[in-house]
Amino acid sequence: MSKGPVVIDLEEEPTTSVADAPPVPDVAAPTGQAMQMAAKVAARKPSRLAKWFWALALSVLGAVVSVAAWDFVASLNTRMPMLGYAVTGLIGALALVTLVIVIKELAAIGRLSRVDGLRRAADEALASGELRQAKDVSKRMLAFYRGRDDVRWGRDRVIERMDEQFDASGLLALVEDEMLATLDAAARAEVEAAARQVATVTALVPLALADVLTALAASLRMIRRVAEIYGGQAGFFGSWRLTRAVFSHLVATGAVAVGDDLLEPVLGGSILSKLSRRFGEGLVNGALSARVGVAAMEVCRPLPFSERHHPSVRGIVKGALSGLFSKGER
Numbered sequence: 081m082s083k084g085p086v087v088i089d090l091e092e093e094p095t096t097s098v099a100d101a102p103p104v105p106d107v108a109a110p111t112g113q114a115m116q117m118a119a120k121v122a123a124r125k126p127s128r129l130a131k132w133f134w135a136l137a138l139s140v141l142g143a144v145v146s147v148a149a150w151d152f153v154a155s156l157n158t159r160m161p162m163l164g165y166a167v168t169g170l171i172g173a174l175a176l177v178t179l180v181i182v183i184k185e186l187a188a189i190g191r192l193s194r195v196d197g198l199r200r201a202a203d204e205a206l207a208s209g210e211l212r213q214a215k216d217v218s219k220r221m222l223a224f225y226r227g228r229d230d231v232r233w234g235r236d237r238v239i240e241r242m243d244e245q246f247d248a249s250g251l252l253a254l255v256e257d258e259m260l261a262t263l264d265a266a267a268r269a270e271v272e273a274a275a276r277q278v279a280t281v282t283a284l285v286p287l288a289l290a291d292v293l294t295a296l297a298a299s300l301r302m303i304r305r306v307a308e309i310y311g312g313q314a315g316f317f318g319s320w321r322l323t324r325a326v327f328s329h330l331v332a333t334g335a336v337a338v339g340d341d342l343l344e345p346v347l348g349g350s351i352l353s354k355l356s357r358r359f360g361e362g363l364v365n366g367a368l369s370a371r372v373g374v375a376a377m378e379v380c381r382p383l384p385f386s387e388r389h390h391p392s393v394r395g396i397v398k399g400a401l402s403g404l405f406s407k408g409e410r
Contacts, residue, residue, distance in 0.1 A: 188312075188317075189317070195312050198382040201213070201220070202214075205248045209248050211245075211247060211248050218238065218252070218254075218255050221382060222238065231262060234262065238259060241254055241258075257389075260383060260389070263309050263310055264377070267373075268377075268396060270302055270305045270306055270309065271306070271373025272373075272396055272399045274298045275369040275396065275400040277294070277298050278362075279366025281294040282362035282366075299369065300320070303323050304322075306377055306380050307319070307376075310380045311382065322376070325379060326372060363401055366400060370393055370396040
């Protein structure tokens with residue numbers, strides 16, 4: 081075997097230019113995973129078997145607690161009557177407070193149903209063009225907002241000018257302009273605040289579960305506040321019912337999807353390309369939260385939006401998120 085030097089012909093080796101190298105693949109674009117997961121959780125309907133399970137479990141638990149409380153109070157009355165009477169009074173007070181809470185929840189659900197009935201009646205009046213139906217809806221709206229100081233001036237304006245309208249669309253447009261414009265502005269401010277909160281938490285907290293919980297909690301609070309602004313005053317169960325209705329609509333229509341199409345016209349493609357993955361995910365979640373907010377306004381509003389007053393999702397996204405870049409862009 082030869083131990084001499086080995087000559088390697090380098091000219092036969094293929095050479096590759098750096099310019100001809102394939103580009104490095106981009107990092108995956110943000111998808112708004114937290115908002116999409118929150119939407120699926122909120123929109124998911126429990127199965128009939130799950131409903132029966134929870135109903136029976138709560139019934140059994142209630143029966144056990146009631147019997148145990150009865151036995152406890154009865155034995156306490158036998159041993160120490162005065163203390164037994166005191167505990168009986170506490171239990172009675174707890175039952176009374178529970179009854180008040182149940183009544184308030186039922187009243188809140190009834191008020192939400194009233195708002196839904198107003199919106200359906202307004203849709204029918206606009207579809208038929210009947211002035212009589214529009215006047216009926218307007219009078220119901222005036223009664224619904226009686227006592228609200230924030231729309232008192234608008235109520236007075238509608239009462240003064242109601243007889244001047246000669247068609248259904250004109251009368252309902254008057255109600256929308258004079259009574260609901262202020263409420264629309266307040267609801268929009270709530271949606272912008274929720275979108276900003278979701279975007280900030282997603283960008284700063286590196287925990288996926290925290291993102292989902294924040295998005296779901298912010299959506300619940302936002303939908304409840306929007307309902308209260310429009311007069312719904314939703315309780316706990318009413319808020320959850322509204323949230324599920326809003327998210328079910330968004331999931332069915334595919335509106336809870338990637339929000340880059342909303343962010344790029346607001347922030348610009350050059351800014352989006354410079355964002356970190358985490359910060360971009362936060363902005364997308366904020367944009368999707370704005371979409372949820374607009375859907376909540378449509379569901380909770382007692383009149384359907386006209387073209388002039390319909391909120392722009394991009395406008396809300398701009399108002400909520402563009403301020404995050406105001407300092408960096410100067």
